[in-house]
Amino acid sequence: MAFTRATGKHRRPSRMKRTTNRTVGVAALATTGVVGTLAAPALAAESPAEQTLTQAITIGDSVADQIDAQAAAQQQAADETAAREKAEAAAKERAKEAAEKAKKEREVKARAARAAERERLLKSYTAPISGSYVSTGYKAGGAVWSSGSHTGIDFHAASGTAVHAVGAGTVVEAGWGGAYGNQVVIKMNDGTYTQYGHMSFLGVSVGQTVTPGQQIGLSGATGNVTGAHLHFEARTSAEYGSDIDPLGYLRQHGVNV
Known part of the structure; x- marks a missing residue:
């Protein structure tokens, strides 16, 4: 024979309803101040699941802080490396520019020195015969000269002595x-x-440029002479008769003879 549960006041309340009633009851007790000493700890205590969740959150926050700190340290190191590399590159560029500037300055000084030396050479003069002396002076008289006087000066020199251009x-x-x-x-x-006569050997040709002290040939006794020597003249033109005092000419250009 089958029995059926009668509906009405004899039916057991559902789980949801029991929970709701308990909550309402606790709330009522708290309102009236009747909650006992045993009830408060029971309500305040966290469940094991809640404790585990709190611990997980705390650990997670700690790990996140460590990651943030590590990331910040890495970023700082990267910034410092970039700044150092930038500074090194700037220093290298400045050093390169300084080296190029110094090189250009050296080149300018070298060019100026060469130009000054060329200018000095162009303006410098020397004696036509090294270590010699004047054996016959300018305007000396005698029948041996067609003009009646000496148009130059004679330097004492044995045949074969080197003869030098007095200037450029x-x-x-x-x-x-x-x-x-x-x-x-x-x-x-x-x-x-300037003229160099009675030479035994000529070492230059027409059109050739010469520098001060450059050897142009060897002294001798060719032409109208009584012995080996070098005849030297200074002129205002290439023509005979335009002679000027050769000794004064050399001394004017700083040659001590």
């Missing part, structure tokens, strides 16, 4: 010069002319 210029004559024998005539850079 261009050779305009190199060859036989009659009474002068083998001769060289140089147009100097200042527009004057």
